[in-house]
Amino acid sequence: MYLRVLFYNFAPEMKIAIVKYNAGNIYSVVHALKRLGVDPVLTDDEQELRSADKVLFPGQGEASQAMGYLRQHGLDKVIRSLTQPVLGICIGQQLMCRHSEEGDTDCLDIFPVDVKKFCPTRHEDKVPHMGWNLLEVKKERMLNEPFSLCTDQTYVYFVHSFYVPVCDFTTAVTNYIQPFSAALHRDNFYATQFHPEKSGAVGEEILRKFLENT
Amino acid sequence: MLAKRIIPCLDVKDGETVKGTNFVNLRSAGDPVELGKAYSEQGADELTFLDITASHEGRKTFTEMVSRVAATVNIPFTVGGGIGELKDVDRLLNAGADKVSINSAALRRPELIDEITHHFGSQVCVVAIDAYKDESGNWTCYLNGGRIPTGRGLFEWAHEAQERGAGEILFTSMNHDGVKAGFANDALRRLSDELSIPIIASGGAGVKEHFRDTFLHGHSDAALAASVFHFGEIPIPELKQYLHANGINVRL
Numbered sequence: 012m013y014l015r016v017l018f019y020n021f022a023p024e025m026k027i028a029i030v031k032y033n034a035g036n037i038y039s040v041v042h043a044l045k046r047l048g049v050d051p052v053l054t055d056d057e058q059e060l061r062s063a064d065k066v067l068f069p070g071q072g073e074a075s076q077a078m079g080y081l082r083q084h085g086l087d088k089v090i091r092s093l094t095q096p097v098l099g100i101c102i103g104q105q106l107m108c109r110h111s112e113e114g115d116t117d118c119l120d121i122f123p124v125d126v127k128k129f130c131p132t133r134h135e136d137k138v139p140h141m142g143w144n145l146l147e148v149k150k151e152r153m154l155n156e157p158f159s160l161c162t163d164q165t166y167v168y169f170v171h172s173f174y175v176p177v178c179d180f181t182t183a184v185t186n187y188i189q190p191f192s193a194a195l196h197r198d199n200f201y202a203t204q205f206h207p208e209k210s211g212a213v214g215e216e217i218l219r220k221f222l223e224n225t
Numbered sequence: 226m227l228a229k230r231i232i233p234c235l236d237v238k239d240g241e242t243v244k245g246t247n248f249v250n251l252r253s254a255g256d257p258v259e260l261g262k263a264y265s266e267q268g269a270d271e272l273t274f275l276d277i278t279a280s281h282e283g284r285k286t287f288t289e290m291v292s293r294v295a296a297t298v299n300i301p302f303t304v305g306g307g308i309g310e311l312k313d314v315d316r317l318l319n320a321g322a323d324k325v326s327i328n329s330a331a332l333r334r335p336e337l338i339d340e341i342t343h344h345f346g347s348q349v350c351v352v353a354i355d356a357y358k359d360e361s362g363n364w365t366c367y368l369n370g371g372r373i374p375t376g377r378g379l380f381e382w383a384h385e386a387q388e389r390g391a392g393e394i395l396f397t398s399m400n401h402d403g404v405k406a407g408f409a410n411d412a413l414r415r416l417s418d419e420l421s422i423p424i425i426a427s428g429g430a431g432v433k434e435h436f437r438d439t440f441l442h443g444h445s446d447a448a449l450a451a452s453v454f455h456f457g458e459i460p461i462p463e464l465k466q467y468l469h470a471n472g473i474n475v476r477l
Contacts, residue, residue, distance in 0.1 A: 035345060038321055042296045071346065135444075137423055139348055139392070142446070143228040143270055143476040166228060166476040168301060170348045187227060209301050209323070211265065 027051040027222070028063035030090065033080040034070025034102055036206075043208035047219055057089050065096045065222060068103035069208070071170065074126070075114025077106055091119050096225035097200050104195060104202035105173055113173050121200050124178040129188050139172040140187045146194075146205070147184045165213050167193070167205040175204065201225065228476040229440050229468070230270035230447035231461060232425065233454040235260060237306075238277050240286040242455075258293045264454070265300045267461040270476055272298065273326065273449060276306030288320050295321020303351055311340050318345060326351040326395060329368045332375055332382070335389060342390030351425070352386040353395040354379060356412075364412060371399050379412065380419065387420050394420065395449065397427040405431025405453075413443035425449050433459055433467045440473050 029040060031053045044051045044067075051067070052059060060066055068090060070077070081087045090097070090107075099107045106118050111126035118126070129138045143166040167185075174191035177184055183194035185204070195202040201221065207214035236243040241255040261272050274294065276287040284307060291304055304317050305326030314325050331337050331352055341350045355371045356364045356379040364379035383394050396416060398409030408426040417424045423446035426439040430450035439445045453459045468475045 035318070036323070038319075039295065039323070042321065043299065045296065046299065071348070073346075134418070134421070137421055137446070140227070141348060141392070141423065142230055145226065209299065211300050215299055 025049065025065075025222070026063045028060050028066050029053045030060065030066065030068045030086065030103075031055040032070070032077060032084070032086060034072035034077055036071040036101075037069055039206070040067055040069040040100065040208045043215065043218055044222075047215065047222065049222065055084055055086060057085070060089055060093065063095060065098070065225065066090075066093055067098050067100065068107070069100035070102045072102050073113060074102065074105060074111040074118065074173070075116040077102060078116050078118060081106070081119075087119055091121060094199060096221065098221050098225075099200070099202035100208070101171060101204060101206060104175060104192075104204050105171075107195070107200060107202050108175055111173060122175070122178070122180050122195050122197055122202070124175055124180070124192075126173050126175055128173050131188055136188050139170055140174075141170045143168055143210075144185050144187055144205075147186075149182055149184065167203075167207070167210040167213060167217075169193075169205045171204060199225075226474050227446075228270065228474050229445070230425075231268075231436070231464060231475070232271045232273055232303075232447055232449040233264045233269050233461070234273040234275060234427070234449050234451045235455075236275050236277050236451065237287060237290060239283050240290050243277065257290055258297050261294055261298050261302065264461065265298050268465055268476070269300065269461055271300060271447070272302040274302065274304045275326075276304070278307070288316055291317055291320035291322050305351070305353060310337070311344065314341050314345065314349075318349060324349045324351050324392070326353045328353040328355065331386065332366060332368055332377065335385060338386055338389035338391055342392070347390045347392040347422075350391050351393045351395050352383075352391040353397065353427075354383060354386075355397045355399055357399040358409075358412070367399065371402075380415065383416055383420060387422050391422060393423045393425060393446075395425040395427055398429060401429030402427070404429055407431065407435040408439040408443055408445070408448065410439055410443035410445075413439060413445050417444035417446070423447065430459075433464050436464060437468060437471050437473060440468070441471075 105126045107121040109120045112128045180195045180197045181192040182196045184190045185193040207217040242257045301323040303324040304322040308327050309330045355367045366375045366377045401409045408429045425447040426445035427449040465475045
């Protein structure tokens with residue numbers, strides 16, 4: 012029923028940076044990384060971000076306000092030009108797309124796909140999509156993904172009202188109202204719509220794989 | 226498909242869980258952090274911690290406990306009890322809670338719901354409602370843990386809470402609470418069918434069938450319970466297997 016999480020000692024010199032900006036729920040990612048034995052640095056400093064081995068871009072928030080803040084602090088150009096592995100989570104994934112319907116916002120355009128608002132057609136499909144839903148990993152893209160060890164048909168935790176449609180960069184799909192991108196990958200950029208830091212043992216495994224395998 | 230959620234609720238006083246527990250292998254069964262972790266490992270989908278302390282000192286202890294839960298537990302958790310104003314919400318979310326549950330303060334000053342959702346988003350705001358059904362079948366909302374009647378009806382207050390931005394409704398039937406004869410499924414079904422936000426059923430769980438019934442007949446999105454979990458009467462893995470075998474979509 013549960014994946015056994017092995018606690019590896021990551022190389023002590025491995026530097027993990029978390030992008031500091033005006034989004035909520037960043038501390039739960041800090042806690043999750045600490046549980047895995049790494050002590051991340053929370054920063055909006057360009058040099059600190061560029062010199063990190065891996066960068067996480069998490070958070071909950073509203074797209075236009077978040078993009079406004081990132082632009083104002085020059086972080087949009089920094090994130091876009093990072094060359095080390097980057098993992099966007101929730102609003103992080105949405106901000107890494109081209110455009111969001113939330114506040115009609117131009118985003119970072121790392122993934123050339125547009126973020127849409129959920130439009131439920133049945134009463135029981137409530138928005139936000141909140142709770143545990145199934146992750147269907149796209150088998151043909153499983154190699155070299157941080158999700159490679161995830162069992163297919165596993166439950167992960169979501170809280171969101173906007174979604175990324177399924178596209179060429181989709182590595183995992185979840186079905187709610189319609190199939191959408193639960194995870195994306197392009198070059199050094201990875202993203203999840205769900206919250207691995209709140210997804211129990213499965214989520215911890217996904218974060219560990221990101222630290223270890225990317 | 227979105228899974229139906231099972232939520233154990235822990236009452237906390239001065240940093241310790243109040244109700245006895247049947248958990249073995251815990252260093253301190255009264256430690257809410259250890260207990261929360263144990264529930265999470267058993268397959269609970271979320272946790273709720275209710276601060277039943279009245280004192281200022283106890284409130285500080287609760288906030289420290291919230292920080293320890295956030296550092297230890299890897300599933301979402303809600304905190305409630307004694308939240309009166311926005312700065313309480315800010316303090317608890319900063320300590321690492323995912324959601325806050327507000328009850329009496331929202332009935333006294335409904336604008337609190339607007340303020341919370343404006344500052345932190347709808348998803349963090351759970352509006353808890355304690356209501357009692359009288360002989361003529363009318364549901365009335367109560368304040369202060371069911372001690373003071375308000376004259377406000379359950380359904381109209383739930384609608385107002387949703388319109389003000391509440392992310393979820395946690396409905397406790399005072400008629401059913403502690404009786405262990407099942408949840409208030411008729412009222413839950415009406416709430417669930419009329420509102421467009423998730424409804425959490427609370428009060429009345431006694432056996433596994435009660436959880437099945439609230440999902441099937443009450444149309445609840447989640448079910449919360451305390452004593453049946455704390456006293457080990459219904460182990461969560463067994464409950465989830467039972468629900469799954471009865472065609473209810475749960476996270477296994």
